[in-house]
Amino acid sequence: MKIVNGWLQQSSPIRYMHWLGRSFLRFIAAWALVCLVLLFVVLSLCFSNTQEQLARDFDRSFALYPMEVREVKELVNQRLYILSQSQVIQDYVQHPNDSHFSNIGQALITLAGKFQLSGDFYYADAKIQRTIGIVEKNEKYQLKDSLPDGLSTQRFSQGVDRSVDRFHFQSRQNNVPADYLFISVPVMDRSDQLSGWVINVFSMPQLARIFRLTESHELVQRAAVLTPYGMYAGPRGQLTRTIVQQHFPLSDLKQALSDVMKLTHYQSYSMRIGFAGTLFINRALVEQHYDVAFLYMPYSLILKHMEGWLIGSVLIDCFAFILGTIYIRQYLATKARQHELLISVSVQKALFESNIVMIVIDYKGIIRQANQYSLNYFNLHQDELIGTHIEQILAFAPSIKYIVKRTQLENGWFGEVEVSHGQQTVYLKFSSTPVYDKNQLIFCVLSGVDMQKQNDVEFKLTQRANTDPLTGLYNRRYLEEQIIRELKQCERSHQALSLVLFDIDSFKKINDQHGHYVGDQILVGLSKLTLEQIRGNDIVARWGGEEFVLLLPATNLEEAEQIALNLQQKIADLIWDNGVKYTCSFGVSCWQPSISASELFQQADDMLYAAKSAGRNQVFCWKTSRQQSV
Incomplete structure (x- = not known):
């Protein structure tokens, strides 16, 4: 009977909000998942596009690398030739003494500032037994009367080609990538005999500043180039160099270049390095041989380049989530009200047609409706009930007047009732549910269950359980x-x-x-x-x-x-x-x-x-x- 009371009352706000809350959370969770998936797809596309853009920039820029190498070589050779023909050096060539030799260093500093030279410069005699030079430090030049760190006179002399002007790489130790690049120009006396060498020495960081591998300043700092003579990298290219060393045997430069060529098939190539980044590989033909450029691009760098897209995508996704949340809430509220109405009607209909005595009377006791079970139970017809006072047909103890009064005072009534019809007397567990219109009692729904039948059912259930x-x-x-x-x-x-x-x-x-x-x-x-x-x-x-x-x-x-x-x-x-x-x-x-x-x-x-x-x-x-x- 309590179930009947609950469903025939006005819709319960607590139950309504409980149902709405659970559905709302489920829909919001699904919508949040959709938004996250969309955000992931958009960011994945942006990430891929940004990565491809950076790779294209690297490829496009490295295509100019051979021309830059030739231009740099010609420019350096021209400068070295000018230095070799300077008055100070020619004075020493004609009159080789200590005074003229010491003046060479100061002259090199003056000429370096005048011609905006880059790298370190040395003058060596023909047998490369005596050298003097200047080194670049903090964009200024200082005198130095010794060779670069880690280089002996023998190795330094091996790095100077006495016959042809070309690039020369020299390493500090055997079987390791080169650390220095030498460009040499011979100095001839008046009888056209070799008197000495003017040598331009570049460390790997200095060399990386000369050759711009990409248009992006940040990318050129991270790039590295492998040549048949050695490998040089930008100021921040040590990580790229380390990654390359992990995958290619730089102790054997020819073998390393051969492996790279087989891997790339002489085309651009990208290699995924774990979950941290991608190594891009490009090659260019320079003077009968290939130089290979490497650029390790960590995913953090790619995310930095797509920072605008990242912020914009997150904001748009949040805006879509908020709009979706508002729409879902309104949709569920409408759906919940329709659901409540449908359930209320369905439950009332189901209860009214169930196997319990159910009679609807107004506040005066006039019968308005009775279900089929009530008609069969008391052997009555619908026509003789509707519009008739209930106590003209059925005798109640306690009386209907008492039941209606208690229903109005207590907002419902429940108890045992003796009901008589002719010679038939039954005892029912009875409930009376009020129906209000603007706080006025208009109907009472009387529902009852035969106590004897209920006891029989309960006894059978108990027996079955035991x-x-x-x-x-x-x-x-x-x-x-x-x-x-x-x-x-x-x-x-x-x-x-x-x-x-x-x-x-x-x-x-x-x-x-x-x-x-x-x-x-x-x-x-x-x-x-x-x-x-x-x-x-x-x-x-x-x-x-x-x-x-x-x-x-x-x-x-x-x-x-x-x-x-x-x-x-x-x-x-x-x-x-x-x-x-x-x-x-x-x-x-x-x-x-x-x-x-x-x-x-x-x-x-x-x-x-x-x-x-x-x-x-x-x-x-x-x-x-x-x-x-x-």
Whole structure:
């Protein structure tokens, strides 16, 4: 009846908001997932596009690399030739003495500032036994009377080609990439004999500043170039150089270049380096050989370049999420109201057509509507009810006037009612639900259930819950309740209580040999036999599988033992209709003060286990002083 009361009232705001809240969260979670997926797709496309743009910039710029190399070489050769023809150097060539030699350094500093030279400059005699030079530090030149760090005179002389002007790379140690680039120009005396060398020395960072590999300042700093003579990198290109060294054997430059060419097939190539970035590879033909440019592009750099897209995409996605949230909320609110109305109508219709007495009256007691079950229950017709006062047809105790008054005062009424119609008198569990219009009571919905029928249904449900469906005996649930009840009775009255636990010996073997149908028939037959042997106040239940329990109130251990022995003998002597003969083992325990139901059952279970261990078909009892077979 409370269900009827709830659904026939106006829509509950709490229930409505609860339903709306759960649906709203589900839709918002789905919409948030959609927005995140869209954001991921957009950012992935932006990321890929930015990466391709940077790669194209790198490829386009490196295409000019061979021309830049030639221009730089020609420019450096021109400057070196000018230096070789300077007055100071020519004075030393004509008159080689210490005074003229020391003036060469100051002259080189002056000429470097005048011609905006780059790199380090040295003058060496013909045998490269005596050198003087200037080094570039912080965009200024300083005198230096020794060779570059780590270079011996022998290695320095090996880096100077006495016959041809060209690039020369020299490393500090054998079998490592080059650290320096040498460009040399010979100095001839008046008789056209070699008198010395003017040499331009570039470290790898200096060389990287000369050759612009990309149009982006940040990218050129990260790039590196591999040549047949060595490898040079930008100021921030050490990471690129390290990545290249991990994948190509730079100790053998020719082999490294060969591996790169095979990998790239003489075209641009990109190599993914784990989850951190991508290594771009490009090549260019320079003076009969290929130079290869590398650019390691970490994903953080790509994200930095797409910073605008990133912020814009996130803002647009958030805006779409907010708009979607507003729309979803409005949609769900409308849907929830429609849902509430549909449920209310459907529930009212279902309840009105259910198997309960339901009559609608106004506040004066005039019948407005009655369901079909009410008509059949009282053997009435719809025509003789509508518009008639209810008490002209049915007699109520308490009266309808009392019920309507209590309904209005208490916003509903529930109780037992005696209803009479002719010679028929029934007792109903009755409820009256008010229906208001602008706070005025206009209808009362009377609904009732036959108490006798309800009691019958409840009894059947209880029986079903407490009975084993196969044997018809009580089940484990019911027995556990009865054991607790009997133990409380024993504690109050100090009367005896015994428990017998028994099961069929080798029951699995019977099932395997004769089938489960025969096994079920044996369980049913054993249940009937046990019911025939017990007393009226004894309780027998199927504990589970082939195990059964006898609960014997007001029975001491000796009496329980005798009951178990009698039952054991009956089972052992009987040959069943299906031709199967079997036995049972028994465990008996008796309640003692201060022991619990679980302990009482455990004692019987221990005795059953002992009977099984002793050969089956036996009765074992729990003695307080010791365990003993009977």
